[in-house]
Amino acid sequence: MADTSIPSAGPVDAAIIEDLVAASRILAQHGVLDAWGHVSIRHPKNPERYLLSRARAPALVSAEDIMEFDLNSDPVDQQGRRMFLERYIHGEAYRARPDVNAVVHSHSPTVIPFSVTGQPLKAISHIASFLANGCPCFEIRDVGLTQGLLVTNNKQGAALAKTLGDNPVALMRGHGNLVVAPDIQRAVHRALYTEVNARQLATALSFNRPITYVAPDEASDPKRLIDSWEVWKTQAMKDA
Amino acid sequence: MADTSIPSAGPVDAAIIEDLVAASRILAQHGVLDAWGHVSIRHPKNPERYLLSRARAPALVSAEDIMEFDLNSDPVDQQGRRMFLERYIHGEAYRARPDVNAVVHSHSPTVIPFSVTGQPLKAISHIASFLANGCPCFEIRDVGLTQGLLVTNNKQGAALAKTLGDNPVALMRGHGNLVVAPDIQRAVHRALYTEVNARQLATALSFNRPITYVAPDEASDPKRLIDSWEVWKTQAMKDA
Amino acid sequence: MADTSIPSAGPVDAAIIEDLVAASRILAQHGVLDAWGHVSIRHPKNPERYLLSRARAPALVSAEDIMEFDLNSDPVDQQGRRMFLERYIHGEAYRARPDVNAVVHSHSPTVIPFSVTGQPLKAISHIASFLANGCPCFEIRDVGLTQGLLVTNNKQGAALAKTLGDNPVALMRGHGNLVVAPDIQRAVHRALYTEVNARQLATALSFNRPITYVAPDEASDPKRLIDSWEVWKTQAMKDA
Amino acid sequence: MADTSIPSAGPVDAAIIEDLVAASRILAQHGVLDAWGHVSIRHPKNPERYLLSRARAPALVSAEDIMEFDLNSDPVDQQGRRMFLERYIHGEAYRARPDVNAVVHSHSPTVIPFSVTGQPLKAISHIASFLANGCPCFEIRDVGLTQGLLVTNNKQGAALAKTLGDNPVALMRGHGNLVVAPDIQRAVHRALYTEVNARQLATALSFNRPITYVAPDEASDPKRLIDSWEVWKTQAMKDA
Numbered sequence: 001m002a003d004t005s006i007p008s009a010g011p012v013d014a015a016i017i018e019d020l021v022a023a024s025r026i027l028a029q030h031g032v033l034d035a036w037g038h039v040s041i042r043h044p045k046n047p048e049r050y051l052l053s054r055a056r057a058p059a060l061v062s063a064e065d066i067m068e069f070d071l072n073s074d075p076v077d078q079q080g081r082r083m084f085l086e087r088y089i090h091g092e093a094y095r096a097r098p099d100v101n102a103v104v105h106s107h108s109p110t111v112i113p114f115s116v117t118g119q120p121l122k123a124i125s126h127i128a129s130f131l132a133n134g135c136p137c138f139e140i141r142d143v144g145l146t147q148g149l150l151v152t153n154n155k156q157g158a159a160l161a162k163t164l165g166d167n168p169v170a171l172m173r174g175h176g177n178l179v180v181a182p183d184i185q186r187a188v189h190r191a192l193y194t195e196v197n198a199r200q201l202a203t204a205l206s207f208n209r210p211i212t213y214v215a216p217d218e219a220s221d222p223k224r225l226i227d228s229w230e231v232w233k234t235q236a237m238k239d240a
Numbered sequence: 241m242a243d244t245s246i247p248s249a250g251p252v253d254a255a256i257i258e259d260l261v262a263a264s265r266i267l268a269q270h271g272v273l274d275a276w277g278h279v280s281i282r283h284p285k286n287p288e289r290y291l292l293s294r295a296r297a298p299a300l301v302s303a304e305d306i307m308e309f310d311l312n313s314d315p316v317d318q319q320g321r322r323m324f325l326e327r328y329i330h331g332e333a334y335r336a337r338p339d340v341n342a343v344v345h346s347h348s349p350t351v352i353p354f355s356v357t358g359q360p361l362k363a364i365s366h367i368a369s370f371l372a373n374g375c376p377c378f379e380i381r382d383v384g385l386t387q388g389l390l391v392t393n394n395k396q397g398a399a400l401a402k403t404l405g406d407n408p409v410a411l412m413r414g415h416g417n418l419v420v421a422p423d424i425q426r427a428v429h430r431a432l433y434t435e436v437n438a439r440q441l442a443t444a445l446s447f448n449r450p451i452t453y454v455a456p457d458e459a460s461d462p463k464r465l466i467d468s469w470e471v472w473k474t475q476a477m478k479d480a
Numbered sequence: 481m482a483d484t485s486i487p488s489a490g491p492v493d494a495a496i497i498e499d500l501v502a503a504s505r506i507l508a509q510h511g512v513l514d515a516w517g518h519v520s521i522r523h524p525k526n527p528e529r530y531l532l533s534r535a536r537a538p539a540l541v542s543a544e545d546i547m548e549f550d551l552n553s554d555p556v557d558q559q560g561r562r563m564f565l566e567r568y569i570h571g572e573a574y575r576a577r578p579d580v581n582a583v584v585h586s587h588s589p590t591v592i593p594f595s596v597t598g599q600p601l602k603a604i605s606h607i608a609s610f611l612a613n614g615c616p617c618f619e620i621r622d623v624g625l626t627q628g629l630l631v632t633n634n635k636q637g638a639a640l641a642k643t644l645g646d647n648p649v650a651l652m653r654g655h656g657n658l659v660v661a662p663d664i665q666r667a668v669h670r671a672l673y674t675e676v677n678a679r680q681l682a683t684a685l686s687f688n689r690p691i692t693y694v695a696p697d698e699a700s701d702p703k704r705l706i707d708s709w710e711v712w713k714t715q716a717m718k719d720a
Numbered sequence: 721m722a723d724t725s726i727p728s729a730g731p732v733d734a735a736i737i738e739d740l741v742a743a744s745r746i747l748a749q750h751g752v753l754d755a756w757g758h759v760s761i762r763h764p765k766n767p768e769r770y771l772l773s774r775a776r777a778p779a780l781v782s783a784e785d786i787m788e789f790d791l792n793s794d795p796v797d798q799q800g801r802r803m804f805l806e807r808y809i810h811g812e813a814y815r816a817r818p819d820v821n822a823v824v825h826s827h828s829p830t831v832i833p834f835s836v837t838g839q840p841l842k843a844i845s846h847i848a849s850f851l852a853n854g855c856p857c858f859e860i861r862d863v864g865l866t867q868g869l870l871v872t873n874n875k876q877g878a879a880l881a882k883t884l885g886d887n888p889v890a891l892m893r894g895h896g897n898l899v900v901a902p903d904i905q906r907a908v909h910r911a912l913y914t915e916v917n918a919r920q921l922a923t924a925l926s927f928n929r930p931i932t933y934v935a936p937d938e939a940s941d942p943k944r945l946i947d948s949w950e951v952w953k954t955q956a957m958k959d960a
Binding site: 603604605606607609676679680681683684686687689690691692693694697698699700701704707708710711712714715 | 756776839868894
Binding site: 363364365366367369436439440441443444446447449450451452453454457458459460461464467468470471472474475 | 514515516535536537539540562587589590592593596597598599621625626627628629630653654655682685686
């Protein structure tokens with residue numbers, strides 16, 4: 001029972017868990033998460049722990065599914081639950097980025113074409129201005145051949161976090177992306193508008209004209225209120 | 241309490257407010273407005289006032305959210321409510337255009353690629369024939385660097401209104417658009433079909449063939465009945 | 481009361497009217513008809529009459545809205561109801577084509593780009609094989625300048641029917657299309673798959689490779705059972 | 721009563737039938753199946769039999785619609801039910817491929833453009849890595865002219881199965897595709913992500929840059945758990 005040797009950081013407010021559940025459902029409802037992908041938050045009481053659902057489709061996640069992990073992505077109390085194979089993405093992102101309190105991993109559909117072509121994914125819309133500096137692309141083959149391009153251990157997770165660097169988003173070649181933020185609302189915003197901006201940029205590119213990207217000095221205040229949370233959560237939790 | 245020094249233009253018929261609420265919800269339901277964007281009308285009793293929701297996602301706006309503003313975009317009676325940062329877009333459009341009684345500001349998704357490429361957005365469909373003369377594009381950088389490309393004061397709002405000129409629609413680079421009309425039904429029509437026409441034109445452009453745009457002398461009667469209001473409102477208010 | 485001088489061809493089975501109502505709602509649900517557009521059938525008892533809704537959005541049409549017209553598109557008994565301005569499209573199609581018993585006029589969204597570029601719209605999918613010979617495009621300007629590109633009299637309707645010729649579909653430049661068929665089920669099928677085929681062909685064209693169109697000798701039996709009617713009608717009438 | 725001469729392989733667990741029904745509805749809900757297309761499974765007790773709905777739109781299929789066929793696609797007990805004309809696709813796939821226990825035939829919309837251009841459809845996303853070796857395209861004209869491009873006899877079905885070879889997916893020119901898998905969950909996964917990958921690849925191709933496809937040695941373990949079944953089935957059976 002090696003798992004039980006990791007002490008819990010303690011109970012978490014129901015409202016915080018509710019927002020984590022909402023985040024999964026919001027991104028599923030908006031088509032950013034498909035039957036896979038996952039959203040986590042750093043434990044509010046201990047930066048060495050994070051909270052993530054057991055392996056379950058994002059649209060179905062509920063409060064009872066949330067588990068606690070340490071930064072090695074070992075569970076505090078597994079209780080026999082099946083875990084996401086790729087939880088190491090989260091653990092290593094929290095380890096590498098003390099400023100990050102929420103992480104999304106998705107198969108964001110329109111991100112894939114950018115990830116396999118080297119076409120830079122940069123902001124053309126102010127709502128996506130967190131992408132004003134573009135986003136790096138993680139080539140998992142650089143850390144060795146993997147079946148299914150999956151990140152399934154800490155070494156691969158750390159390599160991805162290294163590619164991410166100080167950025168809010170890293171593409172993952174042939175796979176999707178990693179999105180990080182200081183809070184869950186901002187993580188959802190970034191995951192959603194990375195997809196929207198990718199769709200818009202694909203259209204802009206089709207015009208074969210020079211594109212005016214959002215300049216870094218035009219980017220939104222990164223601490224700006226995420227006032228869209230009310231509508232996203234209301235609509236996503238309607239049937240919950 | 242400086243706000244209270246602005247006298248109200250008086251109560252407004254519930255049916256008029258209901259149409260304003262419906263306008264928000266229609267444009268949200270059709271994907272023209274996302275979690276942001278806003279619709280306003282000029283006050284029916286005083287051209288120096290306009291009516292706009294407190295800061296709230298368009299899909300959630302209800303009659304109780306509607307506030308009254310003067311053309312400086314100062315509130316008549318704020319009551320502590322949070323206001324849209326970009327309400328100046330509305331105030332200055334009403335000031336510059338006495339013929340305008342309804343204003344929409346949106347992040348209309350397919351408008352963005354046109355706004356960052358200089359690709360002219362002109363009507364190819366008769367339902368969008370209000371765009372027969374194309375639409376100007378507002379470059380906010382011309383009035384100084386702004387964080388997030390937002391229009392947050394009267395000076396910027398006036399510059400946008402100046403770019404708009406006599407047109408029904410102005411694009412806003414990397415941001416969205418401004419749509420004006422003599423009434424709320426027409427404003428919704430124009431906001432919706434600017435988006436639809438943008439999608440259709442993007443497809444037409446992909447064929448790499450000469451395009452026959454709607455000629456200015458083929459444009460619809462601008463006073464034509466907006467007989468689509470019944471279905472738009474019925475469908476948008478179903479869950480309200 | 482000139483209208484009352486046109487004798488009615490008599491009552492029509494409720495099941496036939498129900499299918500006409502369903503046709504409107506099916507095409508609205510599938511995005512072929514927007515807030516406008518209309519579906520009609522020839523009167524089962526008199527080929528000189530046809531049945532069409534009063535002016536109302538297709539998604540809202542119900543049995544009570546159906547009116548009877550002669551082939552001049554004059555109403556048998558108007559009862560003060562507002563009529564579609566473009567009903568002449570229907571009357572003249574029935575006059576020119578004795579084999580036609582159902583007519584759709586739509587703003588089918590992906591048809592517009594084909595209508596303004598001369599890019600031929602031909603079948604690449606067997607479900608759209610009624611388009612194996614392509615479809616002609618009606619240029620309304622050839623019969624004189626019109627405001628809004630609308631077909632609002634018999635002369636224009638007859639010119640459109642002449643462009644249609646023996647084909648099942650004619651595009652209308654900058655406007656939409658005209659779809660005709662021997663029965664209502666087939667008219668719905670053709671209207672729907674003209675749109676689907678247009679979307680698929682736009683994608684195929686983007687590959688810049690030679691395209692294998694469905695050859696005329698590969699076209700489906702035009703009398704083939706429309707076995708999709710059950711599911712289309714069930715889904716469209718769910719909320720009715 | 722020739723039909724009754726084919727003995728049944730016996731009753732099938734309700735849970736297995738339920739998954740077959742769910743498969744139809746899942747693929748309809750995700751837009752892979754339109755009003756046509758079909759999903760079958762090999763009979764769990766006799767490899768010479770398979771189970772397929774009577775001719776009915778996939779979104780409406782329920783347990784009572786499931787019929788039993790032999791590998792010639794003759795029904796065990798027709799009971800006057802109308803059968804899919806193209807059931808031979810299933811019978812011949814089961815005959816040619818002993819490893820296959822589930823078959824989907826669809827008009828997957830974005831597959832059509834690939835099928836008529838020769839543009840290779842290969843995996844760019846790890847979820848579609850079953851397409852790492854691409855998929856062959858069946859030209860029905862090679863086995864003689866057919867009306868409607870339909871596969872309506874065993875000879876045509878066998879020719880399609882021959883084109884399929886050892887692959888999980890074969891395109892059918894101007895028609896759709898054939899998807900096979902060792903179980904129903906995997907067949908649904910493959911049918912769905914063939915469509916998703918086609919959409920993503922069309923976008924990637926539009927960038928006019930070299931594309932990094934998923935390499936065959938990067939493909940997912942073909943026996944990997946289909947853990948998406950819970951969410952797909954839950955959502956598809958909600959209204960059933």
